[in-house]
Amino acid sequence: MERAKKPSMVSTGLDRANRPSILSPSITGPQPTVRIEGGKVTAILPTGDSVEVLLYGATVISWRNNGKENIFVSEAAKLDGSKPVRGGIPVVFPAFGPPPKDHATGALPQHGFARNSTWEYLGKSSSESGALSKGGDDSVKLDFGLSSSNISADHKKAWPYDFGLVYSVTLGKDGLQTMLNVRNEGKEAFEFQMLLHSYWTVDDITKVAINGLGSTTYIDKVLDGGEHTESQTGLKITGEVDRVYKSIKQDTTSISSIDGKPRLDVTRDNISDTVIWNPWIAKTKAMADLRPEDSYKHFVCVEVGSVDGWQKLEPGPSNKGKGKAAAGPPSPQKEGKRKHSGSPEGVEGQKPKRKKSQEFGGSNTAGPSSARPVTPVKPTESATTAAAARGNAPFTTTPAPAGPTLSIGPLAPAVPQSNRSRVRRPFGYSNTFRVLVDTPPNPLVFTLHEDRFCQRSRYFHGQRAWTNLEPKGQSNRVTGLDKPRTKGTVEPMFGRYVAASISEVLEFNETIRGIYNLNFRSYFDLYILADYQGDLRMANSVIDSLITASELSGDLPDWKADIDYLYSGTLPGSKTPRAV
Numbered sequence: 392m393e394r395a396k397k398p399s400m401v402s403t404g405l406d407r408a409n410r411p412s413i414l415s416p417s418i419t420g421p422q423p424t425v426r427i428e429g430g431k432v433t434a435i436l437p438t439g440d441s442v443e444v445l446l447y448g449a450t451v452i453s454w455r456n457n458g459k460e461n462i463f464v465s466e467a468a469k470l471d472g473s474k475p476v477r478g479g480i481p482v483v484f485p486a487f488g489p490p491p492k493d494h495a496t497g498a499l500p501q502h503g504f505a506r507n508s509t510w511e512y513l514g515k516s517s518s519e520s521g522a523l524s525k526g527g528d529d530s531v532k533l534d535f536g537l538s539s540s541n542i543s544a545d546h547k548k549a550w551p552y553d554f555g556l557v558y559s560v561t562l563g564k565d566g567l568q569t570m571l572n573v574r575n576e577g578k579e580a581f582e583f584q585m586l587l588h589s590y591w592t593v594d595d596i597t598k599v600a601i602n603g604l605g606s607t608t609y610i611d612k613v614l615d616g617g618e619h620t621e622s623q624t625g626l627k628i629t630g631e632v633d634r635v636y637k638s639i640k641q642d643t644t645s646i647s648s649i650d651g652k653p654r655l656d657v658t659r660d661n662i663s664d665t666v667i668w669n670p671w672i673a674k675t676k677a678m679a680d681l682r683p684e685d686s687y688k689h690f691v692c693v694e695v696g697s698v699d700g701w702q703k704l705e706p707g708p709s710n711k712g713k714g715k716a717a718a719g720p721p722s723p724q725k726e727g728k729r730k731h732s733g734s735p736e737g738v739e740g741q742k743p744k745r746k747k748s749q750e751f752g753g754s755n756t757a758g759p760s761s762a763r764p765v766t767p768v769k770p771t772e773s774a775t776t777a778a779a780a781r782g783n784a785p786f787t788t789t790p791a792p793a794g795p796t797l798s799i800g801p802l803a804p805a806v807p808q809s810n811r812s813r814v815r816r817p818f819g820y821s822n823t824f825r826v827l828v829d830t831p832p833n834p835l836v837f838t839l840h841e842d843r844f845c846q847r848s849r850y851f852h853g854q855r856a857w858t859n860l861e862p863k864g865q866s867n868r869v870t871g872l873d874k875p876r877t878k879g880t881v882e883p884m885f886g887r888y889v890a891a892s893i894s895e896v897l898e899f900n901e902t903i904r905g906i907y908n909l910n911f912r913s914y915f916d917l918y919i920l921a922d923y924q925g926d927l928r929m930a931n932s933v934i935d936s937l938i939t940a941s942e943l944s945g946d947l948p949d950w951k952a953d954i955d956y957l958y959s960g961t962l963p964g965s966k967t968p969r970a971v
């Protein structure tokens with residue numbers, strides 16, 4: 392067969408009749424982008440600010456703002472899921488420290504199980520409101536979920552409660568916001584503690600002051616385990632420090648230099664405890680995963696949470712929450728009133744039976760925290776509500792109870808009033824389906840929101856039936872995705888596939904190309920995948936992007952080899968080989 396040598400060959404002979412209007416190149420300015428690869432989710436704003444979150448522990452391991460890394464991670468930290476990350480922002484739940492033996496958490500390891508369980512990535516949302524210059528808020532929110540069904544058997548045995556956590560990490564132009572939403576999915580109340588064990592980078596610990604703790608009562612775990620009152624207005628760290636500051640009156644604990652130069656503000660909302668930790672010289676030496684040995688100089692842990700006593704969370708959707716972390720949430724929408732932008736029915740017209748544990752973000756919310764710069768923003772309207780009004784909400788939403796908020800961010804001007812209404816709240820994942828990309832022994836789990844994916848991709852629409860399998864405990868394993876033939880590419884390819892579906896499919900520009908690290912071969916992989924799934928929309932979109940890429944690129948690849956690859960990789964009977 393005569394094979395064309397020009398990129399334009401791939402645009403001929405393909406069925407363009409069904410090309411959906413969604414693919415029209417309506418560029419609103421650079422958007423935040425998200426990449427899911429190797430058990431890690433990376434989000435990058437058009438400004439270059441970025442955040443990286445491991446699925447293991449939903450641990451934030453990097454947050455770069457204006458080129459500066461704010462998160463400390465030890466050089467010897469294990470990032471392979473073999474132990475909790477030494478550094479980053481490990482999520483502590485349901486117990487802080489060594490759990491008391493006489494408590495329901497007594498059989499759990501130090502700091503509970505959230506930091507050493509693999510979470511599910513629930514998806515991203517962004518305002519899609521365009522570039523900063525166009526008035527957009529340029530932030531992206533990543534949601535992660537953990538429930539009793541995806542913790543280890545040992546942990547489940549040690550703490551047999553039915554719970555649901557949604558952890559939201561929002562990267563904004565002014566800072567990072569982290570929020571933990573705790574839900575009781577079972578029949579009996581449980582007690583928990585939670586904490587975001589944040590390791591913040593500092594240039595030199597001996598020149599740092601921690602402000603905002605003056606006159607606060609704290610438990611000194613290094614000294615005597617007893618209660619003391621903070622006498623310094625700016626706490627200086629001159630040796631090992633391990634203190635639990637309780638019921639702090641001020642919203643903000645800030646890190647500055649001793650001569651007052653601001654570094655970071657860590658702001659709480661409706662959550663009142665903070666742990667300050669630095670292991671200093673001897674303890675650092677004794678911790679094999681904390682290296683180099685002088686690393687203690689370069690971080691301080693300012694850990695916001697609820698660790699003084701226990702939060703009791705009653706079960707059931709009518710529960711308004713007990714204890715301080717859950718005080719006063721507005722009534723959530725009732726199930727029947729939730730907004731669905733797509734039909735909740737399965738392909739056979741039956742309402743899919745949903746497991747309660749999949750309905751994160753509902754009524755029993757306690758212990759959220761969020762990180763954001765300087766001035767805590769009290770949201771009055773959710774961003775997704777605003778987005779919904781514009782007709783482009785990425786997910787359906789439920790109102791979020793007012794929960795504790797931790798704000799963390801570099802010192803920056805207060806958020807202008809006009810932007811305040813865009814601060815997001817947790818989403819209600821009212822109807823999700825899970826896809827297990829089968830790469831044993833650790834298949835990657837994608838939890839996708841029906842409304843988003845089923846409308847955008849025939850492939851996902853066809854798989855909606857999967858939702859109905861869930862109650863029977865069957866796995867929704869993706870098979871046949873090994874067709875892109877380079878070994879080991881299945882997992883990243885499916886991640887790309889999902890990412891491309893989210894981002895309205897590869898509206899190609901140089902930024903996106905860089906971020907997805909797309910080369911021609913990976914476009915072809917994506918095309919072959921789409922072709923295998925019968926996903927014409929995606930296939931067309933890939934071709935669009937490919938054409939743009941080839942137009943933009945002055946440096947074409949070894950075209951013949953790539954065409955051979957595409958030709959032999961595509962299904963028999965597909966239009967592509969005929970086009971080629």
Ligand SMILES: O=P(O)(O)OC[C@H]1O[C@H](O)[C@H](O)[C@@H](O)[C@@H]1O
Nearest residue numbers: 501502612633634666667668692
């Ligand atoms: O070594 P880890 O289990 O990660 O704990 C590290 C530290 O976490 C907290 O800050 C506790 O207050 C400390 O007592 C503990 O040493």
